[in-house]
Structure formats: structure tokens, C-alpha cells
Amino acid sequence: MATSLNGRRVAILAADGVEQVELVEPRKAVTDAGATAEVISLEPGEIQAMNGDIDKADKFTVDRVVKDVSVDDFDALVLPGGTMNPDNLRADENAVRFVRDFVNSGKPVGVICHGPWTLVEADVVRGRTLTSYPSVRTDIRNAGGTVVDQEVVNDNGLISSRNPGDLPAFCAAIVTEFGK
Numbered sequence: 001m002a003t004s005l006n007g008r009r010v011a012i013l014a015a016d017g018v019e020q021v022e023l024v025e026p027r028k029a030v031t032d033a034g035a036t037a038e039v040i041s042l043e044p045g046e047i048q049a050m051n052g053d054i055d056k057a058d059k060f061t062v063d064r065v066v067k068d069v070s071v072d073d074f075d076a077l078v079l080p081g082g083t084m085n086p087d088n089l090r091a092d093e094n095a096v097r098f099v100r101d102f103v104n105s106g107k108p109v110g111v112i113c114h115g116p117w118t119l120v121e122a123d124v125v126r127g128r129t130l131t132s133y134p135s136v137r138t139d140i141r142n143a144g145g146t147v148v149d150q151e152v153v154n155d156n157g158l159i160s161s162r163n164p165g166d167l168p169a170f171c172a173a174i175v176t177e178f179g180k
């Protein structure tokens with residue numbers, strides 16, 4: 001990939017239960033394009049990633065804790081999925097505030113799979129069009145969003161995808177959007 005993100009700082013907000021490939025592949029895409037990516041989580045230490053929500057995968061070091069960061073620290077945000085990850089995030093007021101502030105700032109946000117649950121909790125999907133894993137779609141609609149079944153949707157810098165199968169298109173879309 002091109003080095004279109006030189007000097008950009010990307011937050012990857014994740015907690016225990018994150019779908020490993022949805023953390024690893026976007027992080028690789030943005031760092032390969034020249035960005036610095038940091039894993040932001042609820043507590044210091046490590047988070048436990050999962051494969052298919054069932055099997056434990058690798059652990060990832062937390063770079064910074066969400067209560068100690070601000071939107072001003074980053075140029076873009078990635079919200080990976082996995083069922084437990086966004087469920088943990090949406091129960092944390094600091095994570096919800098960070099996501100709300102990020103979306104409201106107008107800076108780009110990439111979200112995949114179950115990740116929109118945190119957007120719903122932050123009340124930032126109203127009037128927006130996005131895609132997600134099928135089981136999250138009713139929640140998005142109930143929160144005032146419009147759902148489409150597409151590989152990638154870009155609604156004014158809110159880039160969304162459905163599942164790990166969409167990762168090649170998702171990663172390309174976030175690199176392009178984060179470089180604007």
C-alpha cells in the first residue's frame with residue numbers, strides 16, 4: 001500500500017473479546033500506509049482476542065487506556081468487532097464518550113462487524129447509513145440509522161463493513177479515507 005498516512009495517528013479501540021483478524025488486518029493496513037496505530041482499551045495490560053467469538057486467540061498489549069485519551073490525540077479511529085468486544089466497550093462510559101466525541105468531531109471512523117454496537121450506545125448513528133453483521137442491524141435501525149447490505153459503506157467518513165470476509169475492501173477504504 002502507498003504511504004498515504006505518514007504522520008497520521010490511528011486509535012484502535014478494543015477490549016477483551018475482540019475478533020483478532022478485525023484488529024490485526026486494519027492495524028497492518030494503516031501502519032503499512034505509514035500511520036502510527038495504538039490499541040486503546042478499558043484497562044492497562046493486555047486484551048484477549050478471539051477467533052470466531054469462540055476460540056481464544058492471541059493477547060495484545062494495550063498502548064493507552066481510553067479514560068486517558070482524547071479525540072485530539074488521534075486522526076482516525078477503528079472499531080473492530082467480535083461480539084464481546086463492543087459489548088464490553090458500550091458498557092464503559094469513557095469508551096462511549098470517546099466514540100461519541102470522535103464521530104462528532106468529523107474525523108474518520110472505521111467500524112466492522114459487531115463494532116456498531118458502540119456507535120449505537122454513543123447515539124451517533126441517527127441519520128447515518130452503514131452496514132454491519134446481520135444481528136446488529138435491528139439495533140442500528142432502532143437507533144435511527146439506515147442499514148444496507150454492502151461490503152463497504154462510507155457515509156461522510158464513517159466507513160463500515162459486515163464481517164471478516166469484507167476486510168480487504170474495508171482496509172482499502174479506511175486507508176483511503178484516513179488519508180484525506
